[in-house]
Amino acid sequence: MAGIIGYGIYIPLYRIKTEEIANVWGRDVNMVKSGLLITEKSVPHYDEDTVTMSIEASLNAIKRANINPKDIGAIYSGSESPAYAVKPNITMVANAIGMGSNYTGADVEFACKAGTAALQMVTGLVKSSMVKFGLAIATDAAEYSVENVGDQSTGAGSAAFIIGNNKNEAVAEIVETLSYSSDIPDFWRRPQMHYPTHAERFTGEPAYFKHTIMATKMLMEKIGLKPSDINHVAFHTPNGKFPTRVAQLLGFTNEQVKHGFVVDRIGNTYSAATMIGLSSILDNAKPGDKIIATSFGSGAGSDAFYIEATDLIEQKKRLAKTTKEYLDIKKYVDYSTYIKYTNRIE
Amino acid sequence: MYKSNIVMAWRKTNRGNYIIGSKCKECHALFFPSRTRCTKCESNKLEDYIFNGNGKIFAHSTVFYPPAGLEKQVPYTVAIIKLDEGPKMTAQVVEFDDLKVGMKVQSCVRELYSDGKSGIIHYGIKFRPSD
Ligand SMILES: [Zn+2]
Numbered sequence: 001m002a003g004i005i006g007y008g009i010y011i012p013l014y015r016i017k018t019e020e021i022a023n024v025w026g027r028d029v030n031m032v033k034s035g036l037l038i039t040e041k042s043v044p045h046y047d048e049d050t051v052t053m054s055i056e057a058s059l060n061a062i063k064r065a066n067i068n069p070k071d072i073g074a075i076y077s078g079s080e081s082p083a084y085a086v087k088p089n090i091t092m093v094a095n096a097i098g099m100g101s102n103y104t105g106a107d108v109e110f111a112c113k114a115g116t117a118a119l120q121m122v123t124g125l126v127k128s129s130m131v132k133f134g135l136a137i138a139t140d141a142a143e144y145s146v147e148n149v150g151d152q153s154t155g156a157g158s159a160a161f162i163i164g165n166n167k168n169e170a171v172a173e174i175v176e177t178l179s180y181s182s183d184i185p186d187f188w189r190r191p192q193m194h195y196p197t198h199a200e201r202f203t204g205e206p207a208y209f210k211h212t213i214m215a216t217k218m219l220m221e222k223i224g225l226k227p228s229d230i231n232h233v234a235f236h237t238p239n240g241k242f243p244t245r246v247a248q249l250l251g252f253t254n255e256q257v258k259h260g261f262v263v264d265r266i267g268n269t270y271s272a273a274t275m276i277g278l279s280s281i282l283d284n285a286k287p288g289d290k291i292i293a294t295s296f297g298s299g300a301g302s303d304a305f306y307i308e309a310t311d312l313i314e315q316k317k318r319l320a321k322t323t324k325e326y327l328d329i330k331k332y333v334d335y336s337t338y339i340k341y342t343n344r345i346e
Numbered sequence: 347m348y349k350s351n352i353v354m355a356w357r358k359t360n361r362g363n364y365i366i367g368s369k370c371k372e373c374h375a376l377f378f379p380s381r382t383r384c385t386k387c388e389s390n391k392l393e394d395y396i397f398n399g400n401g402k403i404f405a406h407s408t409v410f411y412p413p414a415g416l417e418k419q420v421p422y423t424v425a426i427i428k429l430d431e432g433p434k435m436t437a438q439v440v441e442f443d444d445l446k447v448g449m450k451v452q453s454c455v456r457e458l459y460s461d462g463k464s465g466i467i468h469y470g471i472k473f474r475p476s477d
Contacts, residue, residue, distance in 0.1 A: 046457075047458070047472070051455075052456055096363040098364070
């Protein structure tokens with residue numbers, strides 16, 4: 001058995017409104033808004049990065065898990081914007097949260113699904129009893145160049161999940177997980193480049209939709225459940241439109257989607273997106289709720305999870321700052337402050 | 347460009363990004379930063395003490411002319427924080443609108459500065475208004 005013992009997220013305090021960016025670059029505000037379904041996005045302060053955000057999310061997860069951090073034997077972090085190209089985020093995070101030195105781990109990369117890949121790795125280590133508890137982190141503060149329309153959607157955030165094998169400690173059981181992957185050049189970044197490139201032709205149908213749908217369908221078939229049996233779903237959210245459409249194609253209703261859908265208020269948090277959506281669902285879940293979360297990472301692949309909330313969910317959700325609190329407590333910045341905070345003034 | 351001593355920086359952070367001071371084993375006095383001898387009872391039996399990270403603004407000042415390495419953070423605010431357990435420490439404060447003496451703050455880990463584009467990144471304690 002593998003269960004979520006604790007979970008936590010972090011979203012920076014600052015936001016910029018979609019129109020604030022669109023106006024600077026002469027874009028039609030309504031077109032940008034209806035195209036992306038994003039009204040505002042989170043902005044990291046100049047002294048925040050994927051390490052500091054991971055520390056915050058992990059401390060929230062530890063509060064809910066109520067365990068000694070030294071009992072965490074594995075830490076995996078998924079990101080496409082780690083603090084260093086070479087030197088892992090995880091040792092800095094483990095040090096800061098007091099994990100001591102008896103742990104294994106690595107930083108992993110698979111575009112926007114690196115976080116759920118970390119979650120699968122940790123789940124495997126816990127299920128095989130190689131570690132007592134494992135910490136899976138998803139964290140990103142990705143950037144496009146300022147003039148790129150992609151800069152309208154890139155948000156920042158982190159999610160952290162502590163996995164263990166004792167059902168009496170779990171807020172939810174990870175009942176099943178599987179993946180669907182293929183080689184496709186939809187989005188990439190070469191090592192010497194600061195900003196990514198994407199192939200418009202491949203972004204939608206053959207990449208996001210195909211992988212998300214295949215993984216979710218394969219999972220539902222394996223667990224023998226229909227869309228109407230599920231209480232909540234979370235998908236990767238590169239914008240608001242893709243997850244809304246993919247939910248429709250798979251036969252899920254707005255009611256099932258709503259708690260896992262936060263992209264309209266924080267933007268695309270890349271690796272963290274699906275796991276922040278899942279955290280928001282857990283904040284709103286009732287004992288016994290059936291949850292599906294399917295990520296997507298360019299390159300490309302999707303990890304799908306079937307999760308069932310336990311009786312402990314009601315009590316543990318209150319032990320740390322909730323997704324709603326992170327969404328509601330915010331401060332707006334103007335465009336020049338945004339550029340300063342994201343360290344893009346040369 | 348400011349360049350730090352990597353060894354010094356490692357010694358500071360390798361025990362976690364906690365606020366670590368000392369506690370006198372004889373009279374239980376608390377100190378920040380760490381000391382090897384108690385100023386209250388002169389005992390030399392002190393142990394590490396981890397502060398809980400909560401405190402109040404004791405005094406603050408905003409920096410407009412920064413030392414090398416902090417140019418792009420201007421204006422930033424430095425405060426003396428009276429920790430809940432008693433001792434005071436100095437750190438930057440972030441995320442406030444109108445900072446007042448007595449305001450409750452809590453610690454967080456942030457990037458303090460980095461050694462240019464190729465050097466190491468230094469993380470450490472800052473404070474922000476309490477939740
Ligand atoms: Zn003493």
